[in-house]
Amino acid sequence: MKKEEWLLVVAGLLARVGFFSYGIYQDAHFAVKYTDIDYHVFHDAARYVAEGSSPYLRDTYRYTPLLSWLLVPNHWLQWVHFGKFIFVLFDLLAGVMVMNLLGKCAMRRKLVLASLWLLNPVVITVSTRGNAESVMAFLIMWFLVHLRNRQFALSGFAYGIAIHFKIYPIIYALPISVYIYSTEGSRWFLRLVTMGTVTLITLIGCGVGMYHMYGWEFLEHAYLYHFTRTDHRHNFSLWNMLLYLGSSGVVPDTINWAEFAFLPQLFVSAAVTYILWEVPTFQNMQCVLFLQTFAFVTYNKVCTSQYFIWYLLFLPSFLLDTTLSGAKGIFLIFLWVGSQAWWLYNGYVLEFEGKNVFYPRLFSAGVAFFLANVYLLAQFILDCRRRNYQTHLKKNY
Numbered sequence: 001m002k003k004e005e006w007l008l009v010v011a012g013l014l015a016r017v018g019f020f021s022y023g024i025y026q027d028a029h030f031a032v033k034y035t036d037i038d039y040h041v042f043h044d045a046a047r048y049v050a051e052g053s054s055p056y057l058r059d060t061y062r063y064t065p066l067l068s069w070l071l072v073p074n075h076w077l078q079w080v081h082f083g084k085f086i087f088v089l090f091d092l093l094a095g096v097m098v099m100n101l102l103g104k105c106a107m108r109r110k111l112v113l114a115s116l117w118l119l120n121p122v123v124i125t126v127s128t129r130g131n132a133e134s135v136m137a138f139l140i141m142w143f144l145v146h147l148r149n150r151q152f153a154l155s156g157f158a159y160g161i162a163i164h165f166k167i168y169p170i171i172y173a174l175p176i177s178v179y180i181y182s183t184e185g186s187r188w189f190l191r192l193v194t195m196g197t198v199t200l201i202t203l204i205g206c207g208v209g210m211y212h213m214y215g216w217e218f219l220e221h222a223y224l225y226h227f228t229r230t231d232h233r234h235n236f237s238l239w240n241m242l243l244y245l246g247s248s249g250v251v252p253d254t255i256n257w258a259e260f261a262f263l264p265q266l267f268v269s270a271a272v273t274y275i276l277w278e279v280p281t282f283q284n285m286q287c288v289l290f291l292q293t294f295a296f297v298t299y300n301k302v303c304t305s306q307y308f309i310w311y312l313l314f315l316p317s318f319l320l321d322t323t324l325s326g327a328k329g330i331f332l333i334f335l336w337v338g339s340q341a342w343w344l345y346n347g348y349v350l351e352f353e354g355k356n357v358f359y360p361r362l363f364s365a366g367v368a369f370f371l372a373n374v375y376l377l378a379q380f381i382l383d384c385r386r387r388n389y390q391t392h393l394k395k396n397y
Contacts, residue, residue, distance in 0.1 A: 039130025160202025
């Protein structure tokens with residue numbers, strides 16, 4: 001790394017230390033706490049692990065045991081906030097790899113794009129509040145760096161851990177396969193089998209190991225629960241109203257609509273892979289991963305602010321060769337932030353003022369946010385198509 005890149009990483013670290021310090025102050029002096037409620041779940045689960053018990057003794061712990069293991073030092077050091085530094089470390093390492101994947105573009109451009117992760121207040125807030133999404137960001141960047149370097153076994157190992165940690169990265173299997181098939185010539189099958197086999201061995205190995213230690217409750221809470229999850233609190237999703245009515249008994253429970261919510265998101269996430277067939281390069285694959293993740297979050301039955309991290313991770317690489325104008329970019333940012341702010345305002349009125357604004361205000365805000373994101377997705381797809389068209393023109397002339 002060059003001096004300018006190190007300075008950016010240091011600036012990112014200082015920003016995170018600042019947010020972390022303010023968070024401790026807010027927790028001590030304000031009714032609305034800075035620390036994510038899920039962090040307390042992680043911390044409590046880690047206490048059970050430190051005592052030699054199961055993390056699933058903690059109600060609402062719905063994650064791999066690996067996450068609770070990471071926070072065991074909280075109890076060794078008797079400091080509840082230590083785990084946030086672990087998440088910040090993964091956050092910064094992910095940022096370093098984001099910068100690495102930007103390649104050899106001009107230094108100023110690289111620093112600006114890398115800042116979209118390293119200096120992004122949304123990203124910084126998520127990790128310093130004690131949310132574990134930074135661990136996923138690190139794992140995904142880790143497997144991508146190895147894939148770019150054509151280290152297929154190492155990439156498969158990191159990819160397997162990522163899927164074990166959270167299920168959603170499995171949607172990347174299709175574009176990864178297309179990329180390997182299109183770029184590895186006559187050895188594509190061997191490369192694909194190598195990465196696929198190592199991924200499966202890692203995933204199954206982690207699963208069998210956790211099952212051996214914690215039994216059925218591991219499968220139930222870490223995986224099966226998420227297929228029928230019906231959270232309706234702090235949920236931007238278009239499904240929010242239906243989930244709320246279902247939980248209150250207003251909607252008959254003869255059909256559990258939550259079980260079918262994954263169908264449209266999987267269809268859209270798979271459909272955008274056709275863009276990679278047009279120009280099967282590593283850079284274009286990263287763009288497809290961005291589109292997939294954006295679509296997956298937009299159509300997901302549960303959508304909270306921390307999920308935005310999933311696609312913000314790919315934003316620097318996506319914007320590297322964008323054809324979007326500055327004015328169009330500002331408009332899209334305004335649309336995304338504005339529709340989100342309208343939902344958050346109504347959510348605040350509901351939760352902190354105790355007013356029943358679920359319908360029509362919160363519902364209409366959810367619809368507006370969904371439509372805004374669908375429009376953004378369409379613009380991103382058009383941007384990728386224009387880039388692919390320009391690439392074909394350069395090849396032909």
